[in-house]
């Protein structure tokens with residue numbers, strides 16, 4: 001193997017440059033324009049359900065504006081899935097509110113609807129007020145138990161902001177993830193299902209709401225001949241250049257999604273007879289994950305070569321390509337970390353040029369959220385201890401998947 005194999009590397013259709021060239025030729029090099037409108041129309045057609053979509057500078061910005069639109073403000077509480085990437089939770093704090101983290105259930109690895117209801121009841125009992133919003137996440141593309149989540153949300157009349165950043169193209173009972181709640185968040189960061197280099201979008205319930213989101217995304221300008229501001233706004237609109245990339249990507253979105261699902265099917269076949277390793281799959285036919293990332297769990301009894309010394313050396317980079325930007329690690333260990341066999345397998349894959357990554361560390365275990373209330377059942381901590389994400393992107397070939405599985409098998413002590 002010569003080239004390094006990444007988890008999910010961006011892949012271009014070739015059409016992106018046509019749309020970008022048009023933007024330059026017509027001098028639309030600004031955060032609005034024909035590509036932004038065109039990309040939004042493509043996204044609206046893709047998600048269906050008569051939704052309106054606003055293209056933004058990032059998925060994180062979409063979470064932020066959705067929470068703002070739900071009326072979240074200083075002193076409020078927002079229910080958030082604990083097992084997620086920090087971008088689901090950080091915007092809660094941007095608004096001066098407090099995240100209340102809720103653990104996952106075992107089937108989908110996403111927010112546990114029953115525990116969520118307990119959390120809502122307990123917050124009402126403790127604070128006298130109900131949480132202002134609920135943020136479920138479709139981790140690695142897997143649909144959540146969204147019917148039950150929506151039922152609990154409706155019972156307490158709390159709006160739902162679905163974080164579908166990783167779930168572009170995932171479906172639950174035939175309906176696109178991100179269209180169940182009041183708002184749905186999409187991300188087009190470099191490693192997501194489709195990319196605009198960096199970008200995101202917010203799925204909105206109607207045209208009026210879309211206009212309001214656009215208002216806040218463009219510095220909240222009142223219509224006067226001069227700058228007049230009556231609200232605090234943000235500079236969150238997508239640029240016409242990025243939207244050009246998005247339009248090009250939309251021409252191959254279905255192929256990307258099909259390829260990710262194909263990688264799942266192949267991993268499933270190849271890992272079927274490997275004892276001690278389980279691949280995360282759809283819990284039933286109602287779920288149709290896009291398999292943005294394929295993930296495996298390692299049984300704690302599985303012995304991996306080198307696991308005794310797995311944590312002996314510090315990593316110099318960081319996950320997600322932020323090497324050089326991340327702070328240097330202060331110690332080799334943290335209080336909550338993947339099991340030694342998982343780290344040993346990650347190192348074995350890394351030595352053969354294969355990127356893999358532990359599952360996302362739950363937010364209730366993150367030092368930065370130590371003071372946030374949390375409702376836990378042990379599931380996300382157990383998943384984090386046992387799990388590893390495997391290469392699943394549009395550039396990963398069948399041959400590479402075979403070699404990844406061979407490497408996994410070789411790393412197991414017989």
Ligand SMILES: *Cc1c(COP(=O)(O)O)cnc(C)c1O
Nearest residue numbers: 058059060085087088165187189
């Ligand atoms: C990537 C991601 C986001 C944020 O999207 P950006 O476009 O990177 O800002 C939010 N939530 C989850 C779960 C993500 O994986």
